[in-house]
Amino acid sequence: MINFQQVSKTYPGGHRALEKVSFHIRPGELAFLTGHSGAGKSTLLKLISLMERPSAGKVLINGVDLSAVKSRQIPYVRRDIGIIFQNHRLLERHTIFDNVALPLVIEGTHRKQIEKRVHGALDKVGLLDKVKCHPSTLSGGEQQRVGIARAIVNSPPLLLADEPTGNLDPELSMDILRLFEDFNKHGTTVLIATHDLGLISRMRYRSLTLKEGRMSQDPLAEASL
């Protein structure tokens, strides 16, 4: 599903964020991406969501080479990828409903469909009673779950999460991970970037580790090749 081939990324100014990173995440897999802050986790996610382009190497998603995607086509790529951010990035001026409905509105979905799917997504994250609230009235964990609802509302085949449990206590973090597990069981490929190693150790999933821009040995990945 996600295939990196010798990918390097150097930012203008000479900072080398990624160096010859290669890995492959298969469809239906749930994987963690770990490493200290500054190890290149965010850059890696940005390359998948086309916020950045690699300096060298190839990124393929579902066999499609992202370097062939023109900037005009980027929106359509992003519609296939649900992204969850550490700081949730909700629209403060809009209600929870409007926030979650945004990806559907962008696609031009019909009103009735939007309502059905938004309620479905909010129900999954357990926030159906907050439909009419504004993000600022919600707790951190609730805001994060709204962000998740927005990412899954159009059932994307691929889900990326950047530190989704960053500011949450362990119990809430576990709840959120359970949510990702649940989506994964329904066939979604999930990649979660986190530095919360304690969390990962409790779950038996593959983890990719970045260290100063390089990918450490990944026994599971080697086995799959």
Added chain:
Amino acid sequence: MSLLFKGRQSQNERAKKSFIAAGYFFILNIFRQGIHSLGEMWRTPMASMMTIAVLGLSLTLPATLYLVVKNVQQINSGFEEAAEISLFVKESMSEQETQTLVKRLALYPEVDKVTFISKQNALVEFKEVSGFGQALEYLDENPLPDVVLITPTSRHRQADSARALLEKLEKEREVDFGKLDIAWLERLNALLSLLKESVITIALLLLTSVTLIIGNTIRLSIMDKKEEIQVMKLVGATNTFIHAPFLWTGIWYGIIGGLFAFICVALMMWWLGSAVTEVAGVYQTHFDLIGLSVSEFGSLVLLATILGFVGSYLSVNRYIKEIEPDKV
């Protein structure tokens, strides 16, 4: 349409049945966005009203100047109609010859009316009107020539065609010379065209400023919604989708600003109307101010709408491109 996953369709595409239905929803969506951005403007009534007032007043000035020109032209056209040609008959001509000239002139297609004033009549009239009565008694003979007054048909009363007619009439054998008193008319026309030119210049400047005001307002609103734009780009909004509400806001500013300007002009006309009637009364004439006609009202609002669109288009094209999700 999915780029990465060929089998995947959005909810919407599954529902779309025909091309016509797609077009219908496309247009419906555009208008929905229009109504939506009007609602957005309503959320910040003070800021919106102030922008609209600035635009309205900037549009009121050129509209007023336009009306000034239009009204002056109306007065002027009343004068132009009065063109009259005086032909002075050569002294050597006999009465017989003069009479045939008068008959011949009456047959000209350009001539509406011919009035003959004999030198005797002219002298009598001159004595009465000029007040030189006593002095004129001392003259041995009548110094005045026979005069034929020509009123051209309405089509030949304009300065240019009247002059052409004069030249033609002067070629008549019996005519010494002719006179068409249009110098003052030409001066008035020159002044009027100067006025028109300055109105156009001022109007152009003001319309440019309207465009810039709208562009700047939209720019501020884009900056204000920077976060929102980033999030929209992140969840896969196309540029068209992000641009639409800003373009609509510009268009609404134009429309409402145009209406505001119209109301200002109408109030001003109403206010000045009675004063103008009074002045006209003093001069013992009747004069009505002409306001904006329906089509002129339409053009004003249309022009404002176009300016609104252009202003917002410039800003949107320039600034939304710069807002990318990674530049946090």
